[in-house]
Amino acid sequence: MFKSYIWSLPTRVFHWLFALLILLAFLTDDDDLLNYHAVIGYAVLILLAFRVVWGYLGPKYSKFKDFPLSMNNVKEFMFNIFNSEQKYIGHNSPASYVMITMFVVIFLVIITGALTFGIQEGKGIFSFLNDSFFRKMELFEDLHEFFANFLVILIVAHIIGVLTDKLVHGKHQTLNSIFTGYKQTLEENSIKLTIFHKLIAFIFLLAFIAFLVFNLMQPKNILIASKYEPIDYMVQNELFVNECGACHTLYPPHSLPRHSWVSMMNDLENHFGDDASLEEEENQNILNFLVQNSAETSTQEMSFKISKSIGNKDIIAITQTSFWKNEHKKIPKEVFEHNEVKSKANCKACHSDIEKGLIEDDKIKNINAFL
Numbered sequence: 001m002f003k004s005y006i007w008s009l010p011t012r013v014f015h016w017l018f019a020l021l022i023l024l025a026f027l028t029d030d031d032d033l034l035n036y037h038a039v040i041g042y043a044v045l046i047l048l049a050f051r052v053v054w055g056y057l058g059p060k061y062s063k064f065k066d067f068p069l070s071m072n073n074v075k076e077f078m079f080n081i082f083n084s085e086q087k088y089i090g091h092n093s094p095a096s097y098v099m100i101t102m103f104v105v106i107f108l109v110i111i112t113g114a115l116t117f118g119i120q121e122g123k124g125i126f127s128f129l130n131d132s133f134f135r136k137m138e139l140f141e142d143l144h145e146f147f148a149n150f151l152v153i154l155i156v157a158h159i160i161g162v163l164t165d166k167l168v169h170g171k172h173q174t175l176n177s178i179f180t181g182y183k184q185t186l187e188e189n190s191i192k193l194t195i196f197h198k199l200i201a202f203i204f205l206l207a208f209i210a211f212l213v214f215n216l217m218q219p220k221n222i223l224i225a226s227k228y229e230p231i232d233y234m235v236q237n238e239l240f241v242n243e244c245g246a247c248h249t250l251y252p253p254h255s256l257p258r259h260s261w262v263s264m265m266n267d268l269e270n271h272f273g274d275d276a277s278l279e280e281e282e283n284q285n286i287l288n289f290l291v292q293n294s295a296e297t298s299t300q301e302m303s304f305k306i307s308k309s310i311g312n313k314d315i316i317a318i319t320q321t322s323f324w325k326n327e328h329k330k331i332p333k334e335v336f337e338h339n340e341v342k343s344k345a346n347c348k349a350c351h352s353d354i355e356k357g358l359i360e361d362d363k364i365k366n367i368n369a370f371l
Contacts, residue, residue, distance in 0.1 A: 005190040006089060007181040010054070010201035011062050015178060017208075018047050022106075022155070029148075031361040035224045038117050038124060039215050041110050042223055046211055048106055050204040057200060059191040061090030067100070068093045081168065089189050095161050102154045105147055112144040117224075120301050121361075127227040134299040228300065231357035237289045239282060247276070249348045250355040253290045254298035255318055257307040261290040264316040272317070302359050319344045331367055338370040 007015075021044045028037040055064040067090070068077075074093040091099065118126025120137035133140070166175045177183045193201075215221065233250060234241045244250055253261070265287040268276040278286070295307035309323035318324050328344075335341060341349040348354050350365045 002185050002188045003182050004089070004185040004188060005181055005192075006061050006183045006185075007177055008059055008062070008191060008193050008197070009181065010193075010197070010205075011058070012178065012181055013205075014047055014051055014054070018044070018051075021047065022151075026148075032364060034117065034121065034361055035123075035219075038113070038224050041113050043208065043211060044106065045110050046204070046208050048103060048110075050201075050208075051103065053200060053204070057196070059193055059197055061191060064100070066090055067096035069096055069100075089183065089185055092165075095158070098154055098158050098161065102151065102158065105151050105154060109144065109147045109151055112140060112147055116140040116144045122227040122299065122301075123225065124223055127225075130227060130299050134301075134304055137301065137304065226360065228358055230353065233355070233357070237286070240286050240289050243278060243282065243286060245355070247274075249346060251318070251347070252354065252357040253293035254295050254300060254303040254357065255306060256290075256295055256316070257310055258291050258294040258296055259312075260310060260316045261287065261294055263314060265290065300359075317345070318347075332371065335367050335370045341370060 021040050025037060025040045025044065028034075028040060030037075054062055057063075060066055068074075068088060074097075077088070077093045114124055115126050115129070116137070117124045119129050119133045119140055121127075122130045162175055162178075171184055173182070173184050215223070231252070233245075233252075240253075241250060256264075264271070265283055268278060268283065295303040298304070305323045306318060306321055309321040315321060336344050338349075349370075350367070351359050351363065352365065353360055353363050
């Protein structure tokens with residue numbers, strides 16, 4: 001047996017960075033961490049681009065043309081899977097198929113994720129699609145989750161394959177080669193990187209590091225920046241701010257659909273247990289403003305989902321919608337009883353930007369502050 005150098009340092013660095021970032025992507029798949037999730041996704045895309053280039057211009061065994069993908073190779077491997085003298089020096093046939101499928105699926109995960117981020121959150125390079133496709137935001141989110149779940153299946157298959165190879169063909173030291181680059185082979189089959197290979201690896205490593213540094217220095221860059229701007233309601237309608245914001249959170253007009261505002265403004269004498277009656281002219285002024293800027297006119301995720309959960313029902317309280325209840329069901333009741341909160345209706349206790357017409361996930365106050 002010969003100790004052959006099969007996996008170059010760039011190949012191994014790619015493998016472990018790829019694995020680390022995919023793990024981080026799953027760990028940051030949370031509304032509060034979406035900006036980090038997006039940056040990690042784009043970082044994975046850089047690594048994926050490197051692997052594609054490496055698959056065509058890299059050293060032997062890393063090239064796609066060296067992957068044994070023919071049906072004859074698949075049959076040969078399956079019929080001789082327990083043969084300790086497997087002839088595959090690089091990837092075997094099943095591993096090759098899993099890897100290529102994994103690369104395709106990861107690309108689809110990133111693309112659907114970027115589309116979801118742009119359409120649903122109004123952020124990133126696809127935020128311009130928000131206006132046209134926001135009503136289809138759940139479709140893109142479902143596609144993203146489908147491909148992410150499919151990726152998990154492929155990762156599990158990959159790990160099982162590695163462990164099986166360790167058990168059946170342990171003497172070839174395939175698992176160790178992921179760390180060392182060396183495998184035990186029947187003949188000397190070591191690779192050697194050329195200056196060209198090293199230049200490719202260096203350029204992509206430089207691009208990867210530059211990307212991370214750029215995101216650290218410019219945390220609100222084009223990849224994660226929001227299309228939504230804070231709204232100064234005092235400028236838009238001073239009466240609305242003075243009358244509605246004097247007693248409670250200044251709920252943005254786009255937080256409820258048109259018919260909910262009409263129903264509320266027509267019954268201010270019974271405004272959640274209080275008489276909030278206004279002069280007819282003032283009432284009409286505020287009602288017109290609310291209707292003109294209601295949920296139907298907004299492409300924000302909050303507006304769309306609250307409006308969808310209300311439908312044609314006679315609901316005028318956001319906290320009574322199925323959307324609100326589902327989003328807040330895991331929050332302990334102690335939070336709503338805290339002196340700084342006191343009520344489920346006190347949205348600004350946690351959503352510091354709500355009175356500016358925004359509810360950004362990364363601006364939500366940590367509930368541990370109230371426990």
